[in-house]
Amino acid sequence: MLSSTPLSERIHIAFFGCRNAGKSSLVNAVTGQNLSVVSPTLGTTTDPVLKSMELLPIGPVAIIDTAGIDDEGILGEMRIEKTREILNKTHIAVLVSDATIGLNSYDRELIEKFKEKNIPYIIAYNKCDLKKVNCGDNEICVSAITLENVNALKEMLGKISQVITKKESYIVRDLIDEGDIVVLVTPIDEAAPKGRIILPQQMTLREVLDANAIAIVTKETELSKTLEAISGKCALVICDSQVFNYVSKIVPESIPLTSFSILMARYKGFLEESLKAVSAIENLEDNSTVLIAEGCTHHRQCGDIGSVKIPTWLKKHTKKNINIELCSGSDFPHDLSRYSVVIHCGGCMLNEKEVLSRKEKAIAEGVPFINYGILISYMNGILERSTKILK
Ligand SMILES: Nc1nc2c(ncn2[C@@H]2O[C@H](COP(=O)(O)OP(=O)(O)OP(=O)(O)O)[C@@H](O)[C@H]2O)c(=O)[nH]1
Ligand SMILES: [Mg+2]
Structure with missing residues (x-):
């Protein structure tokens, strides 16, 4: 995990199209590996x-057949449904069409x-060893067999990926200055994964280093x-949300x-959206249904925060x-109408497309996210304080 770019940070390139168009053959040709049968x-x-x-020439990617x-x-x-779900996390799509057949209604x-x-998408007319077609700007004739035009x-x-990655966003880098001391508070309880620290902490730590600031992890x-050791000389304290209450009492x-x-x-x-939506928990009633969505599937990664702590605190508060x-991982209900509120983790394991498509779905259905x-x-009464630096 520490040695490679996290999946959620990779450009997701997905190959779509009809059966036998040669999607898997083209994925194998592009990757130079035998990934798909x-x-x-x-x-x-x-x-x-x-x-x-x-x-x-792209860099770290996730290729999806x-x-x-x-x-x-x-x-x-059911398979088509899965394919549609993939659309929610796709940064660049390749539509593979059999050049001997041409575009059909499914492709359209x-x-x-x-x-x-x-x-953004490219139409790849595959099997051009059998038939060539005239191509427009975002189209190309390829052959997964002869490898013509695969490069x-x-x-x-590569060109499309350069355009879509131009927009930089930061976790913490824009909030701190060179030489700042940033304290990262990471509880290590029985729910913590063995032998490593979890992804949001790794990513934050990396940005503190990128900013030439000083990270102290405790x-x-x-x-x-x-x-005490740093005489309170600290630009920012970042803690795990589970210990917000405890930490807020220690940090001046x-x-x-x-x-x-x-x-x-x-x-x-x-x-x-979260800031706008959070007070909606005050409208919860007996028998209201709340969806708690966690991006990771390894249950222990986030421990019992979604399954035990948040439900307990929410019931106590309301x-x-x-x-x-x-729900966890890539599973997310198709229909949100049963839910009064959706409560979502930070989404570090999901790419931003997938998280945003969930948010937009919730907004479209009128469900607070x-x-x-x-x-x-919010439940600890420190919302203003914990978001002040972000405004
Ligand atoms: N002549 C020729 N045949 C190809 C080419 N690409 C794929 N094929 C053949 O087309 C057939 C289907 O290829 P696949 O890669 O399995 O197609 P697919 O789109 O993944 O099909 P499904 O997984 O069934 O949806 C195989 O027999 C391939 O050998 C190509 O560029 N030229
Ligand atoms: Mg296939």
Whole structure:
């Protein structure tokens, strides 16, 4: 984990198209690896295949091969649903069309989806060893068999990726100055993963170093001693949201305080929505249903915060008998209408596209979308304090 770019930070390039268009063959050709099974049988690829790799000239990417969008029957429908879910995390789409057949209605529907979701796309007319077609600006004739134009396709992907990565966003770098001391408070309890620190902490630490600032990492139990040792000379304290209450009592009001989850929500683009939405918990009633969504699937990564701590605190705060539902990883309910509120982790394991598509879905359905850290600081009465430095 420490040695490679996290999946959530990689450009996701997904290959879509009809069965037998040669999606898997082209993925193998582009990556130079045998990632996906190829065969003349329709519907060879069933579940999406995702592989993290370094792809020149782009850099760290996640390449995704998908099932044919024209798949049939109930199972086919489920596969198509999975393919649509992939759209929510795709930065660049490659529509693979069989050049001997040309674009069909499924392909056109996909193109509409790309446009609707603002996904830059390339149409790759594959099997150009059998037939060539005239290509427009974002189109290219390729052959996964002879490898004709496969490098040119990679160059096109490289150009698009340069455009979409221009917009820099930061976790903490823009909040601190060179030489600042930043204290990171990371509880190590039984829920902490063995032998490492978790992703939001790693990413924050890296940015503190990038800013030529000084990072001090400590557990909450050593925080008092830490602050004493540096005579309170500290530009910012960042803690795990679970220990907000404890930490807020130790850190003097004069030192800015926030949490990893809040910083992550800002980085992924849903801080403002969370701030607007958080007071919606006051409207919860007995039997209201709340969805708690966690981006990681390794249960222990976030420990019991989503399944135990937040539900307990929420019930205590609202004094209502609330129903809690949990989801994790890439699973996110299709229909949010049953939920009074969605409470979402910082989303460090999901790419920003996926988090934003969840936020937009919630907004479209009128369901408040709140970040873990914002919720916890609100319930502890320190919302103003923990977001002051971000404004
Ligand atoms: N002539 C020629 N055949 C190709 C080319 N690319 C793929 N094929 C053949 O087309 C067939 C389907 O290839 P796949 O890569 O499995 O197609 P797919 O789009 O992944 O198909 P599904 O997984 O079923 O959706 C195989 O028999 C490939 O050998 C190409 O560039 N030229
Ligand atoms: Mg395939």
